[in-house]
Amino acid sequence: MSNQAVNTNDLLNNITNVKGIKCWGAHTGIKSMRRDLAIIFSEVPANASATFTVNDVIAEPVKLTKKHISDNRAQAIVVNSGNANACTGEQGYKGAEAMAKTTAEGVGIDKELVVVASTGLIGEAFPTEGIVAGIKENIPKLSNSPKAGSFAANAILTTDTFAKEGHLSFNLDGKEVNIAGIAKGSGMIHPNMATMLSFIVTDAAIDKSLLDETVKKAVEKSFNMITVDGDTSTNDMVVVLANGMAENEVINSKDDPNFKVFEEHLSQMMIHLAKLIISDAEGASKFIEYKVAKAESYQTAKKLARSVSDSLLVKTAMFGRDPNWGRIIMAAGNAGVHFDSFHVDLYIGNEKELVQILDKGVPVDFNRNLMKKMLRESHIRVHLNLNEGEAEATAWGSDITTDYVMFNSVYTT
Amino acid sequence: MSNQAVNTNDLLNNITNVKGIKCWGAHTGIKSMRRDLAIIFSEVPANASATFTVNDVIAEPVKLTKKHISDNRAQAIVVNSGNANACTGEQGYKGAEAMAKTTAEGVGIDKELVVVASTGLIGEAFPTEGIVAGIKENIPKLSNSPKAGSFAANAILTTDTFAKEGHLSFNLDGKEVNIAGIAKGSGMIHPNMATMLSFIVTDAAIDKSLLDETVKKAVEKSFNMITVDGDTSTNDMVVVLANGMAENEVINSKDDPNFKVFEEHLSQMMIHLAKLIISDAEGASKFIEYKVAKAESYQTAKKLARSVSDSLLVKTAMFGRDPNWGRIIMAAGNAGVHFDSFHVDLYIGNEKELVQILDKGVPVDFNRNLMKKMLRESHIRVHLNLNEGEAEATAWGSDITTDYVMFNSVYTT
Secondary structure, eight states: OOOOOOBOSSTTSSGGGSTTEEEEEEOOSSSSSSOOEEEEEEEEEEEEEEEEOOOSSOOHHHHHHHHHTTTSEEEEEEEEEEEOOOSOHHHHHHHHHHHHHHHHHHHTSOGGGEEEEEEEETTSOOOHHHHHHHHHHHGGGOBOSHHHHHHHHHHTOSSOSSOEEEEEEEEETTEEEEEEEEEEOOOSSOGGGOOOEEEEEEOOOBOHHHHHHHHHHHHHHTGGGEESSSOOOSSOEEEEEEOOTTOOOOBOOTTSHHHHHHHHHHHHHHHHHHHHHHHTOTTOOOEEEEEEEEESSHHHHHHHHHHHHHOHHHHHHHHTTOOOHHHHHHHHHTTSSOOOGGGOEEEEEOSSOEEEEEETTEEOOOOHHHHHHHTTSSEEEEEEEOOSOSEEEEEEEEOOOHHHHHHHHHOOO | OOOOOOBOSSTTSSGGGSTTEEEEEEOOSSSSSSOOEEEEEEEEEEEEEEEEOOOSSOOHHHHHHHHHTTTSEEEEEEEEEEEOOOSOHHHHHHHHHHHHHHHHHHHTSOGGGEEEEEEEETTSOOOHHHHHHHHHHHGGGOBOSHHHHHHHHHHTOSSOSSOEEEEEEEEETTEEEEEEEEEEOOOSSOGGGOOOEEEEEEOOOBOHHHHHHHHHHHHHHTGGGEESSSOOOSSOEEEEEEOOTTOOOOBOOTTSHHHHHHHHHHHHHHHHHHHHHHHTOTTOOOEEEEEEEEESSHHHHHHHHHHHHHOHHHHHHHHTTOOOHHHHHHHHHTTSSOOOGGGOEEEEEOSSOEEEEEETTEEOOOOHHHHHHHTTSSEEEEEEEOOSOSEEEEEEEEOOOHHHHHHHHHOOO
């Protein structure tokens, strides 16, 4: 994949760069001070694809959205923050329905074209009335101004310390195609509100089943490869709308070279947003990249990268600035896939440099002082070469700190 | 299961109570000061069963013992602590073979009747010579004195703060039958040495395939239901020897009422030892029992109990004395089995009393001051009634504290 930078540090680089996209973010009163309602609207119906939480306890808006998006078509997204609408039963489901209906009526579309999402506290009664009034009040404000994009990105946050946005553009058939997205998730301090949400919009023209396939693949490589505390929330959702307004020739086949170009850029956007979520993991002191290379299959590489990045013992070692290869190999051994520890080369380092720790499973005599110094940095890389094939996968994670335990234990229900 | 107490707080209640069992524990020099070699010997060959680590990286003695015990027969167990003999390759495997051979020659049995286990640092060259000399020197000391039992229990420890022993006896056909065991595992401070080992001996006479079946079932309910940090070591091993010297009529059938009696007492011994391991989890402040009842199947109950007890967010909530039902339901939802959160009754309390938190998924207005007071205690119970069937399972765990992170991060490779 190309390493083209995603534009993000600029108010202008947000979802309103995508043709036909209008949005808004407002304060309706669920949260005391901050924006708590986001609406995203495409001028024309879009092809759509979504992935949802794997938690067996599913929030009410997730149930509704699964139904609405089953035909892979959508035109509007309505999201509230502050209340997760989870463990709320029928009252909550009706609230989610009311959000869809009010939005649909406001913009003049079928309610089945509306995606509904919520994030916030679990098990609180859902404040349907206030949210419905808020939607009605704010639909007339839908706009493609940069300010509107920023308001929407901010309105989906809970404990996040910054809005997570990205935009990139590229050419297909001489037409400018845009992909832009917003995300939320900080995951560490208030995990009841640690829902991971991401909404990505593009003006690319692509067949709906190809879109669905590529979205699922890109989620697999990005949002599914970040780990903070291993728990999946009741509300997790990633939604992609592709409205075709870039007017490129519709991508109808996997053999179309444009399919690969689109897929790479979509993955890049998702990885960008996923890494922003990890960067915002409060109670963490480090951002860590775990790359597993030369594996016999992608599945093996992926499972090993996830198992090492999930390991509590590896996370504490990273916090303690300790290149503890025994813990890394043990965590890899717990991945449930086969590899030979006597084939493994292990490297640990910072963004610029990697130091070899194991050579075919045998400890190398490395410079411990240099290593300690590197591990003081906030961006760490851990690379495992299995020397058993050609596949590779990367996961991203944070360390675990005494602050993490403190924050999570003082949080009160 | 009966709740008969297992005798443990008494020097006399150890594995030497089992007829025909001799043992010893000695210092050979792998560790600087403490005992590091244990030998257990049965005067007659015994039926045997074992379960091993599920980690894909397997220590050398585990490889050897798997081979030796494949016929479900064994007569001696030799264990060293201080060096895990893991990631040591051929040199290590030869070391494990030398331990078996030296022990076999010393007691005059086939080397295939010897079980070999190790626990300690991973990836250090194995000190075969010293251990072989130690075995030779200590075999003449094998004894059935209570002191010998205590020495053996102490010699298998690494970071454990106390020896873990238990003994119980009961009647079969008017004969006194004994089951006794030792275990090690503390799991939190130095997780490279967090191997879980247990050696259980009984003088019961039982068919070897029935023994194997009941051992695997009992391990499932005990050692597999404790969780400290979620990682499985490269060296985990539970071994049971049944030498028949109680002279009860051989248990040959599952329909024999004695089978059930034996099975219950074996489970009870394993649960006793498993709970001792959790009690010794340093860097933890609480012992927590997670019971899932009224589930539609044992598998469902087991997976839910494990998922909740494994959850980092539940562990930090317990440390923070917070009856955070949202985290508990979310962790249950991550178990990968189906249940309806609107059927769940949740109770949290101390050893004596339980307070209802959820009634069919809906929060109950409980006494928060009483709850905070209860959660200050060191023994906590969390009970979930799913109200979907009759099956139940119990898991045991510890909380996670700021000390845990501190201890684990300052430990140096």
